[in-house]
Amino acid sequence: MELRPHAMAVFGVLHFMPASGAGGNFWGFLAMFLLLFLTTGIGNGSTFRMIPVIFLTERQREAAGADPAQVRRDAAKESAAVLASARRWRPMAPSSCRRATAPRLH
Structure with missing residues (x-):
């Protein structure tokens, strides 16, 4: 353990x-x-940073053959909505979480 x-x-x-x-x-x-x-606090920030990556991975799995740019936009919108909702209920989230609204995709 x-x-x-x-x-x-x-x-x-x-x-x-x-x-x-x-x-x-x-x-x-x-x-x-x-x-x-x-x-x-560090653990909480790590969790918030994983949310955009998780949504992007889910959208990529579901979108076989779809436009990659649209998949990234959809994932960014969903993760931003989740993070905004989480911020509403967790106002004391670390500052690193408050800045992350959507994944930065290249």
Whole structure:
């Protein structure tokens, strides 16, 4: 089983909390919480960046023999709609997610 950085940060937060009458360590707790926020934010941004690629791949599979430029436009529209909807419900998304609206296709 692979232990991811955000999972390790959760264990770190738990480790530095007060327990059984013993005081916790505030600075360790704070550092682990900052690490937790940083690592989950990076994961969230990665997910948002995958959305345009996923829609492009789906449209390419469905469009056997169709115009490639139209397929890219359709995928860009769908991914932009999903990202806009996600932004509406997730206003605290990382700035890297807020900039990505459609895939940059060459």
